[in-house]
Amino acid sequence: MHRKLFFLCLLTGLLAFCAPYGARYLQERAAVKDVMSTTAQPETVETADLLVDVWITQEDVCQSVALEDYLVGVVAAEMPLSYEPAALQAQAVAARSYLLSKLGKGSHENGADICTDPGHCLAWRAPDSQADAAAFQAVSATSGQVLTYDDAVAQTVFCAMTGELTESASEIWGSSTMPYLTNVPSPGDAQQEDYVTTVTxxxxxxxxxxxxxxxxxxxxPLVVLRRSAGDTVLSCTVGGVQTTGQELRGLLGLRSARFWLDYEGDTLCFTVKGYGHGVGMSQAGAQVMAQSGSTYAEILAAYYPGCTLCKITF
Ligand SMILES: [Zn+2]
Known part of the structure; x- marks a missing residue:
């Protein structure tokens, strides 16, 4: 554990220096443009043996796993490995950033840094070196790269498929500390075959x-009281009882809280758009951008505006 604390101290200091290094390393644009004028040199942090305590919820056991090894299992579980390399690389950076943003936050009562419950943290499975080669490559190609905001690692949440406009963390979770989780266009989502689902x-x-x-x-049965800018039901009444769209989504097993109710006779017909909470990077949208030639840095800059891509040396 002391090694982890040592790493966090180094990371805090490093973030003040890493942005210009990221700019050189990646030779990318928008996300790092504002720091190009600084001349500070990066420090080198050797964290090859950084371990994270992962709570494997399916087995209710905690394991210490090397950070980059753990990320391979996250990419393999979170995104179809048939996706374009740029989409998988964007996923790797988002997952790495999310994990590092969680370290030391005491998010789990058993002391784990992260868990494998996708409803709470990130999905994960034990990776296979052959079948999951694309996940290994995505993690390796982006080794140590994270997104930062205000000198802290950004909490880069993501979901399977947003609406045509992603949701903001302030509207969905009432959080005002993550301005990079704001409404941005995600035009690729509506192109997906399963963008709209119907539940009767x-x-x-x-x-x-x-x-x-x-x-x-x-x-x-349902009266919608308030929707977000991205059409997620924020509040509603169900049989006269006020609740949230997310709560009703869970009770009905809908793919998102971006739903509309119609009737066919007595039958209730829910039309649902997207899949997941709708905040941050859309995995489906990332794939569409990658298919159109976007790099992983461009994908990340589109979904996490204002963040800076930088590199920690592993
Ligand atoms: Zn968790």
Whole structure:
């Protein structure tokens, strides 16, 4: 553990110097343009043996895993490995940044740095060196690269498929500390075959699913009170009981809280767009950008505006 604390101290100091190094290393543009005029030299931090404590929730065990090895399992579990290399590389940087932003935050009661519950942290599976070669390559090609904002590693959340406009962390989670998680266009999402899904259910099925809310079954099944800029249902009433779109999404098993209700006779028909919370990088949108020739740095700059791409030496 002391090695991890040592790393964090070094990381804090390093972030003041790393941006111009990132600019040279990557020879990329928008995200690092504002720091090109500085002349500070980077420090070298040897963190090849940095271990993170991973809580494998499926087995309820904690393991200390080398950071970059762990990231391979995250990329393999989080994104189809048939995606373009640039999309996989963007995923690797986003996952690395997210993980480093979580270190030392006490996010888990058992002391783990990160867990493998995708609903809480990041999906993960034990990688296979042959089948998951693309994940190994994406992590290796971006080794040590992270996104920063205000001299701190950015908490780069992501999801499978946003709407045509990504959501802001301030609207979805009430967080005002991550201005880089804001509404940005994600035009590739609507091109996906499964962008729109439909879920139908009888009134009996609906009231059974929402019974944990203790609704009045004589009241209207759903009244949407407020939507976000990206169309996510923020608040609504279900059988007269106020709740959130995310809560109702979970109870009904919908792919996102970007839903609309219609009726066919008595049958309730939910039309759902996207997949996931809608904040940060859209994995599907990243793939579309990569197919159009965007680099991973361009993808990251599009989805995390204002962040700087830099490199920590491993
Ligand atoms: Zn977790």
């Amino acid at each position: 259910m009888s009134p009996e099925q609906f009231w059974q699913a929402v019974s944990p809310l203790s609704p009045d079954t004589e009241a209207a």
